[in-house]
Amino acid sequence: MTEGEAKTLFDTEEDSLTPEEREDLATAEPEAEPVTYTGTDFDVEGLVRRLKRGDIVIPTFGHGDESLEVAGFQRGFVWRRPQMDRFIESLLMGYPIPGIMLVQQVDRRYLVLDGQQRLRTLGAFYEGIHGGREFVLDNVADEFKGLTYRTLAPEQRRQLDNTFIQATIVKTDGSNQSLEAIYQVFERLNSGGTQLTPHEIRIALYPGMLVDFLEKLNKTGNWRQLYGARSLRLRDQELILRIVALYDNSAKYFRPQKKFLNEFLGTHRNLEGLDNGKLERLFTEASKLLLEGPGRHALRFQSSQVNAALAEALYVGLMRRLDGGTAPTPEDVAAAVRAFTSDRETAVTISGSTATEEYVRKRLNMATKAFAGI
Incomplete structure (x- = not known):
C-alpha cells in the first residue's frame, strides 16, 4: 500500500x-x-x-x-x-x-x-x-x-x-x-489522498516567531469561542494570518492570495517590522467585543461555518476602530455588524470568488466605515 x-x-x-x-x-x-x-x-x-x-x-x-x-x-x-x-x-x-x-x-x-x-x-x-x-x-x-x-x-x-x-x-x-x-x-505535487492546504505548505516554508505568534493568538479564549473547535488543517491559524496581514498591509494586497500571505510571512518571519504587542492587544480586544456584542454567529453568514472573508473584514475594521480611539460598547459593535452584514454589497464581496483585489479592498473599506460610525 x-x-x-x-x-x-x-x-x-x-x-x-x-x-x-x-x-x-x-x-x-x-x-x-x-x-x-x-x-x-x-x-x-x-x-x-x-x-x-x-x-x-x-x-x-x-x-x-x-x-x-x-x-x-x-x-x-x-x-x-x-x-x-x-x-x-x-x-x-x-x-x-x-x-x-x-x-x-x-x-x-x-x-x-x-x-x-x-x-x-x-x-x-x-x-x-x-x-x-x-x-x-x-x-x-x-x-x-x-x-x-x-x-x-x-x-x-x-x-x-x-x-x-x-x-x-x-x-x-x-x-x-x-x-x-x-x-x-x-x-x-500536492495531490492524491490528503492534499495539504496552502497554509500547511506556507508555514512549513516559513517557520519562526511569526508562526508562533499566530498560534498564540489562536489559543486566546474569546477567539476560540467565536471560531469554534480547533481546525486540524490550521484554517483558524490561517484566518488569523489573513487578519494580521490585511490589517498591517492591506494597501499592498494582491492576488493570488497565497503569494501575498507567503510574502508577508517570509518578510516578517521573526516579527521583523511588526508591533506584535499592539497587534495582540487589538486582536484580543476585537475578539472580546465581537463575542460580547453580536456573539458567535458574527463570523458566520447564512451558514454554520465560519466565513473567512466576513471574519477578516470584521476584525480589520474593528481593529482599525480600536486603534483610533476609545473602545465602543458591545451593543454598538453588534449594531455595526448588523448594518455591515445586511448590506447587499457585503454579500457580494464575501461570497463566491472572495480573494480578488476589488472585493478584498471593498469589504475592508465597508467594514471600516461601519465601525467608524459608532
Whole structure:
C-alpha cells in the first residue's frame, strides 16, 4: 500500500479542501520561480542510517530548528500499524515503492519534503519499537508474521537493506525566492489522498516567531469561542494570518492570495517590522467585543461555518476602530455588524470568488466605515 493510499483511508471532511483553498491552489502565480533539483537512489539501510545520525531530518510541523532553511512540511504521522506492516512487506516482497522528495539545504542536510510516513516506518522497524511497543509484523502474509528486523532471515534482511528508493533532491539557499520556488514545486505535487492546504505548505516554508505568534493568538479564549473547535488543517491559524496581514498591509494586497500571505510571512518571519504587542492587544480586544456584542454567529453568514472573508473584514475594521480611539460598547459593535452584514454589497464581496483585489479592498473599506460610525 502506498502512502497516498493509506492517507485516503483516513480522509475526513476536515481533511477535504474547501472551495476557497482549491481556488487558491489552482490560481497561477504571476511569475514561475526556477528550481534546481537532481535525482539519486538511496538503499534502505543507508536511508535509515542517515535518519539516525541526523543527515536526513523530518522537520517539526510549523516550528523547528532555526538552522533549517525549510522546516515543518509534514503533517502528523497518520499511518496506522496495518499500513506500516504492509509497507515493510512490500519491500520484503520486492514490490516497487514510490519515491521520496528531499530538500538539500546549505549545510548539506536533507529535509523530508515528501515521504515522512515511509521513512518513519523504516526507522521504527529497524529500531524495533513503535509507540512504545515492539515492532512485530502482523498484518502481512503468513511467511512474514511475527518477524522483527532482528529476526529476519539473512536473505530477507539483505532484500530489505539493499532495496533502493528513488529520491528527488531539491536545493535551496534559504532565500525567500528559493523557498517560493519550493512552494511551487510542492504545490504541483500536492495531490492524491490528503492534499495539504496552502497554509500547511506556507508555514512549513516559513517557520519562526511569526508562526508562533499566530498560534498564540489562536489559543486566546474569546477567539476560540467565536471560531469554534480547533481546525486540524490550521484554517483558524490561517484566518488569523489573513487578519494580521490585511490589517498591517492591506494597501499592498494582491492576488493570488497565497503569494501575498507567503510574502508577508517570509518578510516578517521573526516579527521583523511588526508591533506584535499592539497587534495582540487589538486582536484580543476585537475578539472580546465581537463575542460580547453580536456573539458567535458574527463570523458566520447564512451558514454554520465560519466565513473567512466576513471574519477578516470584521476584525480589520474593528481593529482599525480600536486603534483610533476609545473602545465602543458591545451593543454598538453588534449594531455595526448588523448594518455591515445586511448590506447587499457585503454579500457580494464575501461570497463566491472572495480573494480578488476589488472585493478584498471593498469589504475592508465597508467594514471600516461601519465601525467608524459608532
